[in-house]
Amino acid sequence: MAASSRHVIVTGRVQGVAFRWATREKAVELGLRGWVRNHMDGSVEARIEGPEEHVETMLAWLHEGPRAARVRGVEVHAAEPEGTTEFEIRSTAY
Template identity: 55%
Template sequence: MDDVRAHVVVSGRVQGVWFRASTRDVARRLGLRGWVRNVPNGDVEAVFEGPRPQVEEAIAWCRRGPPAARVDHCDVIWEEPRGEGPFEVRF
């Protein structure tokens, strides 16, 4: 099965609630590659690469987030995979 790439932007109360660390843990558990980072406007941005079912599971998690988060929007753009490395939190 070919890998896919999803570029995700999550908005709401998503900074200061362990969103990035939790996203990293979920992505690593699912065996995905990519990254997650805070955006200056208060959003969280992530890229997930891997098999479509696991990427879709990561997106579904992002729509909920960790317990302290409040997700208002989760926008997904499907892109061509670029060969991301091991999933990491970017600063």
């Protein structure tokens, strides 16, 4: 399976609804690497790396997010792999 890396920005009601925690849980379930963090503008940013099929599954999940979330938009860009070895929750970006 070919490796893939994506940079993602998710907008809507995505903070204060456990979006980062649920994203990490789903990523670990899929065997993905990368990170997720909040932004001061209310969006959530993520870097997702792993097998193309699993990355695509994760991107589909991000359009819904956890139950309390209300996703308005998902912006996806191809990205160079960062070579992370796990999926982590990072501090808020200022």
